[in-house]
Amino acid sequence: MLLEADGIGFRYGVGPWVFRGLDIAVDAGEVVGLLGPSGCGKTTVARVLAGHERPREGRVLFDGAPLPRSGYCPVQLVSQHPEHAVNPRWRMREVASEGWRVDEGTMEMLGIQAEWLERYSNELSGGELQRFCVARALSPLTRVLIADEMTTMLDAITQAQLWRAVREAVDRRGLGVLVVSHERSLIDALCDRVVALG
Amino acid sequence: MNGTAAEAHPRPVRMPRVRRALGGRQRTLLAAALAALALGAIVGAGTLLPDARLTTDLGARNQAPSLANPFGTDWLGRDMLTRTARGLTTSLALGAAAASVSALLALALGAAAATLGKMADAAVSWLIDLFLSVPHLVLLILISFAFGGGARGVAIGIVLTHWPTLARVIRAEILALRGSEFVRVSRRLGTSNLRIATGHMLPHVFPQFLVGLVLLFPHAILHEAAVTFLGFGLPPHEPAVGIILAEAMMHLSTGRWWLAVFPGLALLAMVRAFDVLGDRVRALLDPRTAHE
C-alpha cells in the first residue's frame, strides 16, 4: 500500500475524539471514496492523512515510512475552500509555481486561461481558483491526492473538468486518490471502492 | 432578520457624485497631496518667515488677524503665524523621529513575540499589557521626566510609549499568518522557512507596518503637544504648539480668541491629514480594496 493509516485517532487537546481507530489505505493508481455526512470528521481525517495534523494515536505511513516533516510532501490535500489555500497578496503566476511549475498540458486540461495568471485570488471566482489548487497539487512529485469536498462548491461542468484531470493522472502515472465527499453519486461515479465514516 | 448581509453593507447603488468621479486611488493621491502641501507650508513657513517677526514689538500687541498678521499677534507683539509654523515644525520633526523609532521597536518586538517561542511571547505580551494599562499621557510624562525632560525627554517618552499597539497588531498578524491555511499548504509543498517568511509573511506584515507608521505620526505629534501644554515637555523658550496653546489659555477670557484658535486648527488639520492618509494607504495596499 502506498498510503496507509493504521488505527488513527484525533482530538483537539483533551476534547472529545473526532474519530478513533480508523484504518484507511490507498494504493497507487487507486481511487478510494471516503463517504460520510457533514460534521462526522471527514475533514479532520483528510488533514491528518495529508500531514496537516499529526494523529493523536495510530500512525500514517507513506511507502512504509512516516510522512516527511519538511520538504515536498508526496501526499497533497485539496480542500473545499480554495480562497483559504492561496496567499491573497500573490499573483496566480506565483501560486502556480509553488511546489512545481504547472505545465501547459495541466493548465489546458483544467481550463486555466493565460490571462488569469496576472490576477490576484480575489479577482477569480471560486471555480477558477480551485483549478489552480488542483493544478498545484498535481505535481509529478505528488503520489497521493486527498480531495476533501474538492468540488462541492463548484458547478457540474467545472467539477467534471477537475475530475477528468485527476483521473488522467491516475491512469497515466498511478496517482492514488482519496475522494472525501458527502455525495454518494459523485463517489459512485469516481471510486474503485468506498470507505464509510460516521 | 433584517437582512443580515444588507445591514452589514448598507451601501446604496447610487453613490454621491464626488465618490463616483474620484475613485479610491484619486482620493489617496488627494489625501497625500493635501498632507504634503500642509507639511510643505508648515516647514516652509517655519524656515522662511524671518526671525524679525518674532521679536517683541510692544507697539503691535494683541492685534486681531489682519493681512500683515493673518493669525494676529500676541501680547508681546509677535506674529502668531510665524510662531505657529515654527511650533508645528518642531512638533513635526520630533513626532516623525519618535514615531519612526517607535514603529521599528514595535516591529522588532512584535516579530520576536510571534516567532521566538512561548517565553518571548509571554514576556512581550506582558510588556504590552503593562504599557497599555497605564494611561498614555501619565506614562509619557513620567518617562520624559525621568530622562530629564526637554526635547530629548519627550522624544524618548514618545518612543517608549507608542510601540505597544502596533507591536500587538504585528504580533497578531504574524501569528495568524503562521496558522493560515495557505502557509500550511505552502509548507507541505516544500517551501523553505526563509521563503515563507519573505514570500508569504512579509507582503502581509509590511503594509501593516507602513500604515501603523503613518498613523503613529499624528499620535506622536498630539502627545508631544499635550505634554508640552501641561508643562512637562519642551521648555518655554522653544517654539512649540503646546507652549503656544498653554499661553493662549491665559488670554482666552480676554477675548483674544485668535491666540488659541488658529494654532489649534493648524494642529488639528495636520493630524487629520495623516489620519486620512493612513487609512487610504491601507486600502491601497490591500488587494481586496486596491481596485475600488
Add this chain to the structure above:
Amino acid sequence: MSDLLDIVDVSISFTRYEAGLRRRTLRVINGLSVDVRRGEVLAVIGSSGSGKSLLAHAVLGILPGNAHLSGSMRFVGEELTPERQRRARGREIALVPQAVTSLDPLMRVGPQVRWGAPVNGNGSQAEAQRRVFARYGLTPEVERSFPAQLSGGMTRRVLLSTAVVSGASLIIADEPTPGLDPEALAETMRHLRELADENKGVMLITHDIETAVTIADRIAVFYAGTAVEVCPAHDFLPDGAALRHPYTRALWRALPRNGLAPVAGAQPSYDDLPDGCAFRARCDRATSACAATRPALRSVRGGMVACIHAA
C-alpha cells in the same frame, strides 16, 4: 410580467483600477432578464462567476460602491430604487444567509431573530419569533442559546427563521445547501417549498442542479452574466432531452450520475466577454452566426432560451 419580482435587461458593471490611475469598466451582468412569481420556487443555477449571487445583491441593494446598475428591476409593480430597496430589505425581501457566521456569536439566538419581526398589530416581536420557532421545531431552550451551542441543523432552521419572521413576500436563499447530507438537504428544501406554497416567492440560488430540480417550479440557468435558459423544472427530467440551450445540456451531461462529462475551456471572464454568444467557444453547435450578435431570450417550447439554434 411578473406580480412579484421582474428583472428586465439588467446590466451591472464595476469600475476598477488597472495600472496606476487608469480605470476600466467591467460589465459583470449583461442584459439579464428573469422574474419570480408568487407561489413559486425559482432556482437560479450556474457556475461561480456567472453573476447569480451578484443578482441577489442587486435586488437587495447591497452592491459595492464601485458598481453601476442599468436596466429595470420592479418589485410588486414598483421600480426598485435605492430608497424602495431600503424599505423592502428585511421586510418585504428577505435573505436566508448561507453561513453560521451571519449570526452574532455573542448574542442569544431568540433576540437576534426577534429584531427582524415587523412591529404591527399582530402581537409583540417576541411572539412572532416564538411562532416561527415553534413552526420549525425549535424549542424555548434554543431561543436562549448562543449560536455556537446549536447543531448544524438547528442553525439552518434559525437562519431560515430570521427570513420567515419578517413576513417577507420574496425570499432569496443564496447557496443554502453546500456540504449538506441528504436528510438535511431534504429538510431545507422542504422548508423553502412550504414558503412558496404559502404564496411567497422563493429565489433559490444554487449550483446543485439535482436538488434544485426536486423543489423548483422553474429554473433559470446563468452563464457569463446572463440568463441563457429559463424553463420549467420538469424539463430537466427524466433525461434532459427537453432542455433547449447547449450549455444547459452540457451541465446535465456533467452530473455525476449522467457520466461526469466535462466541457473543455472555461467561462469567459467578465473583462473579456466576446461579442455574440458567450458559450460559443465551448459549444459543439457554434456557427459563424453565433459570433455576430448576442442572442436574445426567446420563447421555445414553453421556456425561454438565448440560443439561435434552439428549436
